[in-house]
Amino acid sequence: MLFSEHFRIKKSENDVWFDPILFTDTKLFIDPFLIFDNEGQSKFSGSHAEVVQFFDFVFKLIAQSQGNASSPxxxxAITLLELGEVYELCIG
Incomplete structure (x- = not known):
């Protein structure tokens, strides 16, 4: 089902806007680094430090495991790195 069908939007031949198939991933993506552009002036204040801290923590867990995949x-670390897509976005 197309976006325009779901929201009952009539398109003409002159319309050239994006009309994705819902519930199917598109080739679009969100650039996670854009949240750092105006970090001090937004609700994402401090987010860069949080992201760095998260991956630093995961890196240390992997180092503690000494490469042993059976290590807790x-x-x-593997569980923390399983970052799923927000289902509602459907952008891959």
């Missing part, structure tokens, strides 16, 4: 540190 390794398993925790």
């Amino acid at each position: 540190h390794w398993k925790q």
